[in-house]
Structures are given as C-alpha cells and as structure tokens.
Amino acid sequence: MVNLREYLPEETFEGFDERLLKGICSSSDNKLVGIPFYLYVSALFSNTKLLAKYDKRIPKTWDELMETSKIIYDEEKKLNHTIVRYNGLINDTSGSMTVFEFINSFRDSNESPHPYINSKTTEEALKKLKEMKDEIGEDIFKGTDMDGFMYLYLPDDVLFVNYNYNPHNPIFKATALPGNKEGVSGSIVIGHNLGINKYISEEKKRAAAEFLKFVASKETQKKFIAKDDFVGGLTSLYDDDEVCRMLDCEIIKDAYPFSFMNNDLKHYADDTYHEKYREGLFKYIYGNEPLSTVLKKVEDVTKIYTLQMGTDDSVVGLIILIVCFIFLAFILFSLVFVFIKKFEKKFDFLTKEMWVITVLGSVMILSSIFTLYDSVENYKCQLKVALINVGFVLSISPSIHRLITNFPNNNKASLWVDKNKFLFILVVMIFSVGLNGILATTTYNARDITMTDERHYEKCYMNNTFGRVIYYLIQIYNFFLILMSLCLIFLEWNLEVTKLDVKYLATALFMDSLSLILIIIMDSIKFKDYIMYNSLLAISIMIFAVFNHIFSYLIRILPIFGNDSGHEDSRKILGKVSNSGVSDSKRITSFNQTTSRDHTATVSTTSSTDSIVAGITKKIMNYHNQTVASSTNSSIH
Numbered sequence: 001m002v003n004l005r006e007y008l009p010e011e012t013f014e015g016f017d018e019r020l021l022k023g024i025c026s027s028s029d030n031k032l033v034g035i036p037f038y039l040y041v042s043a044l045f046s047n048t049k050l051l052a053k054y055d056k057r058i059p060k061t062w063d064e065l066m067e068t069s070k071i072i073y074d075e076e077k078k079l080n081h082t083i084v085r086y087n088g089l090i091n092d093t094s095g096s097m098t099v100f101e102f103i104n105s106f107r108d109s110n111e112s113p114h115p116y117i118n119s120k121t122t123e124e125a126l127k128k129l130k131e132m133k134d135e136i137g138e139d140i141f142k143g144t145d146m147d148g149f150m151y152l153y154l155p156d157d158v159l160f161v162n163y164n165y166n167p168h169n170p171i172f173k174a175t176a177l178p179g180n181k182e183g184v185s186g187s188i189v190i191g192h193n194l195g196i197n198k199y200i201s202e203e204k205k206r207a208a209a210e211f212l213k214f215v216a217s218k219e220t221q222k223k224f225i226a227k228d229d230f231v232g233g234l235t236s237l238y239d240d241d242e243v244c245r246m247l248d249c250e251i252i253k254d255a256y257p258f259s260f261m262n263n264d265l266k267h268y269a270d271d272t273y274h275e276k277y278r279e280g281l282f283k284y285i286y287g288n289e290p291l292s293t294v295l296k297k298v299e300d301v302t303k304i305y306t307l308q309m310g311t312d313d314s315v316v317g318l319i320i321l322i323v324c325f326i327f328l329a330f331i332l333f334s335l336v337f338v339f340i341k342k343f344e345k346k347f348d349f350l351t352k353e354m355w356v357i358t359v360l361g362s363v364m365i366l367s368s369i370f371t372l373y374d375s376v377e378n379y380k381c382q383l384k385v386a387l388i389n390v391g392f393v394l395s396i397s398p399s400i401h402r403l404i405t406n407f408p409n410n411n412k413a414s415l416w417v418d419k420n421k422f423l424f425i426l427v428v429m430i431f432s433v434g435l436n437g438i439l440a441t442t443t444y445n446a447r448d449i450t451m452t453d454e455r456h457y458e459k460c461y462m463n464n465t466f467g468r469v470i471y472y473l474i475q476i477y478n479f480f481l482i483l484m485s486l487c488l489i490f491l492e493w494n495l496e497v498t499k500l501d502v503k504y505l506a507t508a509l510f511m512d513s514l515s516l517i518l519i520i521i522m523d524s525i526k527f528k529d530y531i532m533y534n535s536l537l538a539i540s541i542m543i544f545a546v547f548n549h550i551f552s553y554l555i556r557i558l559p560i561f562g563n564d565s566g567h568e569d570s571r572k573i574l575g576k577v578s579n580s581g582v583s584d585s586k587r588i589t590s591f592n593q594t595t596s597r598d599h600t601a602t603v604s605t606t607s608s609t610d611s612i613v614a615g616i617t618k619k620i621m622n623y624h625n626q627t628v629a630s631s632t633n634s635s636i637h
Contacts, residue, residue, distance in 0.1 A: 001033035001195040007209040012216050015236035023260040024191035034193030035216050036233025038225050040164040041258075042101050042187045043251055045172040047159050050076075050083070058175055059160075060182040062105070062128060069136045069159055085136040086160045088129075090285075096278040097188060098162065099285075100261050102129050105179040105186025110257060118299045123291055125180070130285050164190075165251060167229040176254035187255035191233060276301045304448075305457045307373050307534040316531050317373065320538045324369045327542060331366065331549050335359050337557050346556040349501040354398035357425065358553055361395025364388075366545035369538050381444035381460035386436040388519065388541065389474050392512065393432040395548055396481060397425045399505055403488035406498060428481070435474045442467030449526060449533075457530030460523070478516055482509050508551035515544035 005013075013021065016036070025034040044065075046058045054072050059065035069085035076083050090098045104114050106125040115121035165174055176185035194215060196208045214220055218234060222243060225232035229247050235256075238249040280298035283289040307317040337343045338355045347355060368387035371380040398421075405418040417424045447461030462468050486509060489502045518540045527533035 001027070002198045002205060003031040003033065004035065004196065004209075004212070005032050007196065007205060008213060008216075012213055015218065015234045016216075017235040017258070020189070020191070020233065020235060020258055023258065023262070024189065025193050034191070034195040035212055036191040037194050037215060038192050039231040039233055040190040040192070041231050041251060041255055042097075042177055042189075043163065043165045043174045044177050045161040045163060045168060045174050047171060048173045049171050050159055058173060059178050061178050062132065062180060065160060065178055066132060066136055072159055073136070083156075084158045086132070087158060087162060088133070088137055089162045090133075095282070096274040097261055099126075099129065099278070099281050101177060101186040101188045101259075103186070104188065104259050105177055105184060107179075107184055107186075110184055110255075110259075114259065117302075118295045122295065126281065126284060126291060126295075128180070133285060165231055165248075174248050174251050176251050185255050187251075187259065188261050189255070189258040190261075193233075273301065300453075300455045303456070304375065305451075305455055305530045306375055307530070307538075309373060314531055316535055320369065320535065321373075324366060324538070324542070327546055328363065328366055331359060331362055331545070334549070334554050337554075343557055349498060349556075350398050350402055354401070354421070355553065358395050358398050359549065361391045361393070361397075362545045362549040362553075364391025364394060365541065365548065367391075369541050372534050372538060376444075376446040376458040376460060378444045381462075382436075382440050384460070385439065385471065385474070388544070389478060390429070390432050390436060392478060392516070392544075392548070393429060393481065395552065396485065396509070396512070397428045399552065400428065400481065400485055400488075401425060402498075403485060403492065403502075403505075406492050406495060407488065431477055432474070435470060435477060439467060439470045439474065442470070449528075449530070451530065452528045455530075457533070459533065475516065475520065479513070482513055485509055504551050504555050508548055511547040511551060512544065515540060515547070519544065 012035075013032075020036060021032060022030070025032055025036060027033050044058075048058075050072055051058065051068075054075060056068045056072065059068055065086065073083060073085045088098060089095070100114075103122050103125040106115060106121050106128075107113075115125070161172070162177070168174065176187045179185055194212055196205055196212070198205075200208075216234065218237065221232040221234045221237055222240070227246055231247070231252065235252070237243045238252045243249065277298060280294055280301065284291050284294040305313060307320070308314070309317055309321055311318055335356065338347050338352050350358070364387050368384045368391070371384040371387070401417060401421050401424050404414050404424075407414045442462065442464045444460045444467075445463045446458040447463075449457050449459060451457065462471060486506065489506050489509075492498065492502055495502070519537070522533070522537045522540055525533075527536075
C-alpha cells in the first residue's frame, strides 16, 4: 500500500485520533497506509427490559454483572423462564479477542498498557473469567459469533451479550465493556480501513486518493456511517450532538483512549497465532491445567528468548557476565607488569606501547561477549564480528612487526617496517577495518530458531551473498596473518635472543587459529537451545581472548618462562667443553679403564675419537657464536 501522507493533504487527517491511525492504520515502518472507514468496538449489550423489571442498572464491573445476572436468572426461573445470563462470545474459532479484551479490562486505567501475559494482573483476570464461566456461563459461554449476533434480536431470552457495536434491537443498551473496577473498560477497537494499491498506475493512485478524501470527510462519515448506526473512524464526530442522537456516543467516550489487539506475527501467521493463544488459555479456562503452566506456554508463543543479565529465565547470562568482567579486570590489571622495572627484561620483545596495543586487542575480543545480550539487532551482529576480528589483528600486529624486523637477512622491507612501526600497524589494521566497514554496508537478519520445546530464540544470520563473501574474506585475511607469522617464526626459531618469545607466540597463534575456527563453527550450527548456543559462543570468545593474552603476554612473568641468564649459561657450558679438548677425553678414558674390564673396547677406540669430539665441540661453539652475533645485530637495528 502507498504512504497516504504522500497523496493526501494533511487536513484530510484532521479529526482522526493519531493513536488510532498509528495503532490500526500504519505499517511496521510507521507509514500511514490506511484510513479507518468504520470501526468495530467491542461492547456490552444489556437487556434494559429485564433490568428495569428487577430495578437493576447496567453493570459497571464484572462482579456487578455476575451478581445482577444471578439474581435475575433465579427470579426468571421461578417464572419457568430460563434466560441466557451472559453470552461471553468465547468459542473455538474466535475466543482469542474476547479473552484479550477481558484481560485488558483489568488494567489500572484506560491509559494503562495491556497487561503482560505472564503478570499478576493477567492471572487475576483469567481467574475471574474462569469463575464467570463456572457460575453464569452455562454451555452458551462457548457460543459462536452468529449466536452473539442473533441474541441482539432475542430480548426475551438474553440478559447480557458481548458483541461488536452494531445495529440492534432497541431494547438493548450498548455500553463499553465493564472492567475489574468502575471507570476502566476492556473494549477493543478493530478498524475496517481503506488504502491504495502501490502497484497501480499513478493516475489511478491519484483518483483513489480523491475517493479517500471523500470518505474521510465529516459529511460522508455522518451521512453513511453514523446514520446507519455504525461507529465511524473520524473520532471528532462523537462530540457532535447530531451524531450522538443517531448512535450511542457514550460507548466511544467510555472506551477511549482506544485499545488494539496488536498481534506478534514474527513466528506464526495470524490464524496460527490466534489458535495457539486461544488453545493455550482454554486449557485453564475449560480444563484443569495449572494457570502458571498455561501462561508460560502462551508467553512462549510470542516471546523471543535471549541471554539476559538478570535471572528471570536463567542464571547463565549473569554468570557469563560476571566471568567476563573478571577476565577483563584480569587482562587490564596485568598490563601493569610492563611498567614494573623488575620485569623489564621479561618484556623486551616489544616496546611498552606495543604491549599496550597487544593487550587492548585481547580486551576488544572479550568485549564482543556483550553483544550477545538482549535482542538480536543488525548493529550488534556487525559489532560482534568487528570486535573479534579487528581485536585479533590489533593483538598480533605488534608481534608481526617484531618478527619482520628480526628477519635474518636485512632488506628494504624489514628496514622500512623497523623505522615505521606505527605506520606499519596502521597499514595492517586498515585492511581489517576496511573489510569490516564494507561488511557493515550489508545487513544481518535475526534468524528465528525453534527450540525442542517450541520456544524461540534468534541468532545473527547474513542472508546476503555479498555479505557472506566479505565475511569469509575477513577470515582469510586473519589466517593469512597467522600463516605469515608462523613462517617468520620458523625462520627465526633458533635466534637465541627471542627463542622463548617465538615459541610462546607460536602457541598463541595456534590457539588463535582454533578459536577462530570454533567461533565460525558456532555461528553456522543451528542449536536447539538458546542457553547452549550463547554459552558455547561466549566460552569460545573467552578462550580466544584469554589464551591469546596468556601466551602472547602474561606467560613472561610466570616461572615457566625461565630466567634471563639462560643465554649466558649456555655460552659458559659450551666454552668449558671446548677448552677441555683432548685431555678431558683421555681422563675419561683412563677412568673407564680403572673401573671396568668390560670397557676395553672403549679404551682402544677413544684415542681415535678424540679429534672427532673436539671437532664437534668447535662446530657447536662456532654455530653458537654466529647465532649470538645474528641476534645482537637484530636487536640493534
């Protein structure tokens, strides 16, 4: 349908209640696509003849209606006349609206919102409805729409009828539905709207707009709507004395401001939604199923289960949140070790500012967990992907910089990287941020997942080929950086100055690879439980961030990292072996001769191996000195 505000002058809508237009005439994106031609307003039709006979007024509350109907029913029965006390208009095909409006009548005021389905107010309303069914409903409490309509013309047999406001027998008086307390009505408004098809020609759209202007005018509404005893959509009419002589304006005023039955059609078509809503509540009204169980099942018809910071549905969300904050504090607090003089040599692999960048990358990865909470939105899906991937690239880019500057053979590239470390990191980040920026131009959808117990949850889903291509390009870029880093680590594995650094960095990269693969798998699997999905995804992100932080940074202050004198110790050991020469070998041989006759063969061959031992020792020493020299040159530039 077209947006009518683009085809009709603004004065056309004067006299229409804006809440009415928004409630029943607007699309989900808030475009006005219809004008209410006339309205169905749920009303209570009271038999004034029977009420006058027993000096009773039209009831203002449900308790008063029950009391009045019992009295008149008993008195009429004494006269051998059985009447229908109350036609509740609840049946297997159309009872959902009646139940909805009954719950609506238990609001605190007409301005209050409709009670939440799993609230104390709803419980109170349904208990009262079941009580009315048991005490005054008879079998006719399950009457059909046609029964309700026919009763409007059977004044001798019916006391109260619940039906939409329509032309009726004058013996009946129409009023807004009663409430739990006087002055509050449960009446619901349904609009019969006129709109314009957006697929017709522009000429026909303009012609249709002229007709809608005619329909919306006050003169037309008075002549064709109010005159025939229908409620028109132009609400300003009901302050007109002439109109109020033609129909009961009080029903409009008592039901105002209007309430609407806004259906959540996210999971089901309209008919299916009403069927599930109705069947669920009827298990209590007409059956023996506990009310709390029934309300929980009806809530599940429309509710989207999400990870919550509270404990209403599950404590898992709160536990994950607490653990996440603990890890964040742990990661941020550990940054102080870089600035403690005692640990300076432990962290000489990178400069202080580079360590800060590395740690902030881990913080970004961990922070992506917060996007898992509450409803699934496009911006949250985009932010989760960006925090994980940009955070990862940010955490490893300083180490890549150091690996390139340590490259054994100096070249223009390594020298440029060494002199422009922040520019290098910026270049590395531009690719990651750029790809994520391109991904942000696409849209993630909230994919509905039905769990095994028919509850629902949502997860991010990229229903766009271009978006999926960009997402996988981001992952390819991540693994390219990992592969490049591992190649550099392999080439620099024996550099004495950084041998422990590269080993732990290799471990960190291995864990990062597994974590990235695990997160990709988590997003592709269709879990049948929202707690399991969100928990496993949150744990995967925690493993990613925490292990990345431990193996790339924190392990340096742990005892397993070793001491700073290991390099010097290795030189001393090799030096002693080299200086001992052949004489040491002979002393060993002499010792073997005196300790055992079985060592004769060894003694006879030792003299021939002395030169071999000395040669091997010299080769080891030469290789060691070359390694140290190469490491020293790398650390200097």
